[in-house]
Amino acid sequence: MAKKKTAFVCSDCGAEFARWQGQCSECKAWNTVTEFRVPSAKAAPQGGVTSGYAGFVEAKVQTLDEVNLEQLPRFSTGFTEFDRVLGGGVVPGSAILIGGSPGAGKSTVLLQTMCRLAESMNTLYVTGEESLQQVAMRATRLGLPTNKLKTLAETSVETICQLALREKPSIMVIDSIQVMHMNDIQSAPGSVSQVRESAAYLTRFAKQNQVAIIMVGHVTKDGTLAGPKVLEHCIDCSILLEGSADSRFRTLRGNKNRFGAVNELGVFAMTSQGLKEVSNPSAIFLNRGEAQTPGSLVMVIWEGTRPLLVEVQALVDYSQLANPRRVTVGLEQNRLAMLLAVLHRHGGLQVSDQDVFVNVVGGVKVTETSADLALIAALVSSFKNQSLDRQLVVFGEVGLGGEIRPVPSGQERLREASKHGFTRAIVPKANQPKEKIEGMEIVAVSSLSEALEALF
Structure with a gap:
């Protein structure tokens, strides 16, 4: 043996x-x-078909000029925001991994998508965590059409692929990859070997049979996809559905995409009828109060291929502790510490004895450096207890030498701000538009001292 x-x-x-x-x-x-x-290696069957992958065709060596360059037609998911994150729609034969915390709405948005697609193409929804009755109850509660979508309750990857060969779906959902298993691997479902081999098996099946497969993945407590890191390497598109428990808004963010731009963002709202897409997310994040308070300012960030207006709030207060607190929500804490040092050195503002709290309204996570100047402006506004103009937007990167550096797509950011009624902007000098934007006063600055003088 x-x-x-x-x-x-x-x-x-x-x-x-x-x-x-x-x-x-x-x-x-x-x-x-x-x-x-x-798993033990098995002898390849006659005809050269790869062992263990039912229905796969024989591989053929080709030169690059022999490859068919005709672009595969994408098909829409029915959600404009979902299509945006995927790069324009679903590519046939692609493997997509969607992750998110429990209750974020992964199964809901996929069930809505599959029920819509079932009206025009052959689909298959595979559930390993729920029974078919539970899936049907959710679809009925959401008011979705249930007469076309084919469903399957199974956790064996080999069985799923055999049934998919018979049903020939154009798109298939696997919910979730952590409960799937392969028969020739002895470890339990959810282990490193089972997740890796199951994902590789399904990805190969998708490529060879031109079936788009969407796999649902769990996330760990720090928000990253659970399972081996190679899971994200073998798939074509990795997206994450984020949302806090106390907010009805969900953001769909692309982390990897072989068919489109990365860091693309789609915004949804959770309702009693499921997830509804938000076509103008800036209007939601700019839902401000009537009275303007110190420490509040609107900045323009860039998410994927579009600008987004969000409000940043800062609170600077005298600390009773020996070590004052530095708390950030939606921004990087190390970035805040660096900007406070720049503000002290080049702005002449000492906050070493102050507690500093920073929040990005709406639960948006800002990762780019264009928020530097807006954050410093909000900090100074709160420290001086002086309100800023409600019609003011600010963006720009702040260097360690106190210089204001340009950011990408400055013209598009200003046009987005003008569209929402903002009349004044403070931007880096290199981002000053060549053509005047109607109804907007643009102040271009090259140093932190110039920006503070223009603000206050």
């Missing part, structure tokens, strides 16, 4: 080791190396 081979794989970076060890020597993470059994 052949001896079963075992290997040890890091669940964070996917590195393999000959024996178990407490720390991964590649990514330096602790307690992430787990054991899994390597």
Whole structure:
């Protein structure tokens, strides 16, 4: 009897080791190396078809000039915001991974999408976490058409692919990849080996049979996709559905996309009829009070291929603690510490004895540097207890030398602000538009001192 081979794989970076060890020597993470059994190799059947993958055609070597360059036609999901994140729609034969925290609405948005697509094409919804009765109850509660969508309750990847070959769907949903298993792997569903091999099997099936597959993935407590890191490498598109429990808005963000732009953002609102797309998210994030308060300012950030207006709030107050607090929500805390040092050195403002709290309204996470100047303006406004103009927008990157650096797509940001009624903008000098924008006064600055003088 052949001896079963075992290997040890890091669940964070996917590195393999000959024996178990407490720390991964590649990514330096602790307690992430787990054991899994390597499936035994099987002899390839006659005709050269790859073993273990039913229905796969024989591979053929081609030169690049022999490859058919005709672009595969995309098909719409029925959601404009979903299509935007995917790069314009679903590509046939693509493997898409959508993650999110429990209750974010992953299954809801996919059920809505599949019920709409079932009206015009052959679809298959595979659920491994719920029964078919639960899926049908949700679809009925959301008022979705249920007479066309084909459903299947199964967790065996081989069985799912065999049934998919018979049904020939154009798009298939796997909910979720963490409960799927392959029969020749001995470890439990959700383990490193099962998730990796199941995802690789489904991805290969999608490529060979031109079936678009959407896999649902769980997330860890720090918000990253659970499972081995190689899971994100083998798929074509990785998107994350984010949203706090106390907010009805959900953001769909693209982290990887082989068919479109990354960091694209789609905004949805959770209602009693499921997720509804928000075509103008800036109007939601700019839902401000009547009275203007110190420390509040609107900035223009860039998400994927479009500008987005959001409000940043800052509160600077005298601290009773020996070590004043620095709290950020929606912004990077290290960035705040750096900007406070720049403000002290080049702006002459000392806040070492002050508590600093920063919040981005609406639960938006800002990762780009164009929010630097707006954040400093909000901090100074709160410290001086002096309100800023309600019709003012600010954006720009602040360097360590106190210089104001340009940011990409400055013209588009200003046009978006003008469309929402803003009449004054403070921008980097290099982002000053060549053509005048009707109804907007634009102040171009090159240093932090110039910006503070224009603001206050």
